[in-house]
Structures are given as C-alpha cells and as structure tokens.
Amino acid sequence: MELKRNIISLQKGLVCPPNDGMDNRIAVSTVQAHLMQWGYMLDQDSFTELSKSDLSFIHTFNDEVISYLKVVMGGKRNYQPLYKNFPEEVMAKSDSELFWNAMIHYWSQGTWEPSTVTYEKPIQFETVKYTMIKYGTAERFANIFKDLVSINTSLMPQDLDIVKWFVKSGETLVFPASIPFKETLCTVLGAIIETGKELEFI
16 A cells, blocks of 8 residues: 555654644544544543644545555454545534544543433444554654664565655655664665655655
8 A cells, every 4th residue: 555644654653734723622522433443542632633724634644544454454454434525524512522522531541431412323343442543743744754764674565665755755754863774775775776866864
C-alpha cells in the first residue's frame, strides 16, 4: 500500500493534523467510532487537535487510515462503518454529546458502559484495551525521519520504506549529526539520487 503522511503517523502512534481553527468534534467523534472498531482510539489531546482541522483533512485522515487498517488487519475484523457516507453523514448531535461524555469517562480511566446510553444508531464496541493515537506536531512528524536514521542497527523494512518516503516526498529533512548504520546511509543516499533534485535539509 502506498505510504502517505497520515499512514506514517499512525504507524508511529500519532496523528499530525493542521490547526485550521475549526470545531469539528462531531466529525471527529464519527472518526473515533470508526477507529475503535479496529482497536484504535484517539487520546484526548489528539481528539481535540484533530477537531481543529478542516473537514477535508478529517475526511482524508479517516479514509486513508481506515483503508490502511483494512489492509494490515485483513479479515481479523468484520468492519462495517457506522456512517457509510462520511463526511456527509455523521453522528447526530445528540449521539455526539453522549459519545463525547463516554470518551471523557474512558480517558479518565473510568468504567465505560456504552449499553447504558441509547444512540440514534447502535454503537457496539468490545471492552478492549485500545491502542492510543497521540497528537503529534509538525516538528514531531519531521523527527520521525531523524529518529529512524539515528538508529545504529538494521531498520525493519517498514521503517526503511518510511525513510525513503521522507526523502522522495519533498519534506524538509531533519538530519542527526551522523547516520551511524551504513545500510541506512546507503538507503538515504540512494533515495536522494533517485529523486534527481535538490533537497532541503535542516
């Protein structure tokens, strides 16, 4: 599957949204409901920050991340989106308020019992330990590349693909003082040569 910024962020346990000054909590509640069916959940900070993004970014994030999870998790889960026409179709405001209260209760380490509330559309999630997605700034995203090329051992194929993506994507590259592992250094240099263009470095 083609790597994209949102997929790389998810692989590293992050969401790195722009702050567009919006209040799209209802849309993000819908995204949260979709993620939870795959065992993932936005933590409170990432939920809040993603809600500040334009609806177009939220829509793209939902589509890219859910498509990725479908591929990597395959038939492990029988995924049926609660809102098939997202973002045109989202939670009703009444549902979103109840869902938000449940999230706060969950984030506060309380006992979450969704069966105690009535939703316009049924929302059924297993009581599981969710993989939390944390908020990442633009700087934190850029440091994914720096962190990977700083490792003094062989990188996993997935991480080598991320390194190549950074070089080829046109992102500003944040380099460490040195790249200690020769295989990683060769991967970086090879990707630079493949681009055939000047890159911006920090």
